[in-house]
Amino acid sequence: MDEEPIKKVKFSEKFSLKIRKTMIVSKLMTCLMVLVFIAIFIGLNMWIQTLDLPAIDVTANKVYTLSDASKEALKSIDQETKIYVFGIDEKDSVVELIKQYCAANEKITYEMLSKETNLAKVQEFELEDGYSIVVVESGESKKIIDASSQFHSYDYNTMAEIDITEQTLTNSILGLSTTNKPKIYFLTGHGEFGIAEQEGQTQAELGVLSTYLRNEAFEIASINLTTAGTVPEDCDVLAIVSPTSDFLENETQAVINYINKGGNLFLTQDVVRLKQDLQLPNLQKILDLYGVSFEKGYAIEIDENSAASNYPYIFRPQISSSNSITSDIGSDSYMLLAYAEKLKFAPSETLQALKVTYEELLGTTDTALFITNLSANAKEAAQTSETGKCTIAALVTKTISEAESEAIESKLVISGTGTFCADYVISEISTQYPLSYIGSNKDFAINSIATLASKDTGLKIRKDIAGTSYVFSASESQNRIVLAVIFSVPIIIILIGIVIWKQRKKRK
Secondary structure, eight states, X not given: OOOOOOOOOOHHHHHHHHHIIIIITSHHHHHXXXXXXXXXXXXXXXXXXXXXXXXXXXXXXXXXXXXXXXXXXXXXXXXOEEEEEESSOXXXXXXXXXXXXXXXXXXXXXXXXXXXXXXXXXXHTTOOTTOOXXXXXXXXXXXXXXXXXXXXXXXXXXXXXXXXXXXXXXXXXXXXXXXXXXXXXXXXXXXXXXXXXSTTOOSSTBHHHHHHHHHTTOEEEEEOHHHHOSOXXXXXXXXXXXXXXXXXXXXXXXXXXXXXXXXXXXXXOOGGGSOTTOOOHHHHHHHXXXXXXXXXXXXXXXXXXXXXXXXXXXXXXEEOSSSTTTHHHHHHOOOOEESOOEEEEOOHHHHHHTTEEEEEEEEOOTTOEEEOOTTSOHHHHHHTOEESOOEEEEEEEEEEEXXXXXXXXXXXXXXXXXXXXXXXXXXXXXXXXXXGXXXXXXXXXXXXXXXXXXXXOOOOOOEEOTTOOOOBOOOHHXXXXXXXXXXXXXXXXHHHHHXXXXXXXXXX
């Protein structure tokens, strides 16, 4: 009779048998085994917690994940860029996003800033306790971002909150890396609003606008054509912000020569800053090249949805949604204008002869009134006013040369008010914030100048965060619950195993 083949015992079975014979038979060894398993479990958890594992973005549209568009754009960054974070917790989603920028390009680094770790930088950026600030610095340029207001917007069409953290950070980094910064000259000598000549200067009507233009990587300077004689060759945009006196003949000719070479203008006027009988014939010579003029007076809105309560001369203009200057402002925000003049364009045949086209940027409703009697009281002035739509601001394009080899155009953004971007406080609106800070007033000026300077305004990365889940990051109480479950479940299972083992032993 053949012997049965010897069955080979697997290693796992031998190990299991050894454990049962040598350890489980002893209560002491059983307890030691349980303690060893618990120690191993705790050790593994503590080790995992020391790892800098990325947060898990469970939002449907990846609000907290760096987009492919940003990653591609960041490849062009070849100079050292430092991101300073002040007043924001390191576990915040903003910091998690900044870490992704650093991972995308080794030229980008970040530092959590505090008075204890880097007092010099805190003082340089003039930061105070309570601020939530992100500073992007590259070379001698920097951009200061208020995290409490500049990382979120609101879509007034869809009534949804929009996260623009990535858009703001990406465009800030790209803007500072620009090697050839557009040069903007602000004209002086005729009572115009003045810029802050140096960073941090406060004695200027356009102080806020100056700061934000520098933040957007523009170079700005003042120019007096009486002494300069000509507009500099490096001028990308000549800004003439609400003059109160006329130009001299040589100044007028200098601006005309600049236009005929394809120069671009940003020009505003404010009726409340002009004497009633004041005429500006030389300024009008410049405007005649574009077939446009200011009609002296100011618009008031009787539409309660447009006018400020009890102050119809302060109103929200109708904003164009079709032009890149105003499209985001019209959908996400608003503007407030005060004492705005209207623009008057020449007949279409005249514009055609001048090779001029225009597009309205800001206007009134069809029911607006236009006050022309500036010396009368409000009631009398309203009785003699004109009714109908007013164009307040427009983008005007003039073709200088149509040669195929070198087509030349001159562009003009013209507005019937300049106070909207100035640092004037109107008590009827706010006793604290100037007009330039209200809504998107300053953004209209910045976008206009960027368009005139042919400066790319950057990527548009906007994420609807209404109704989305946030990055998976448990709160302290939630973390305690999770840890309790993690530790208690294995212990309970082990205890149940011991109880079952004892019961089986008693049966024997």
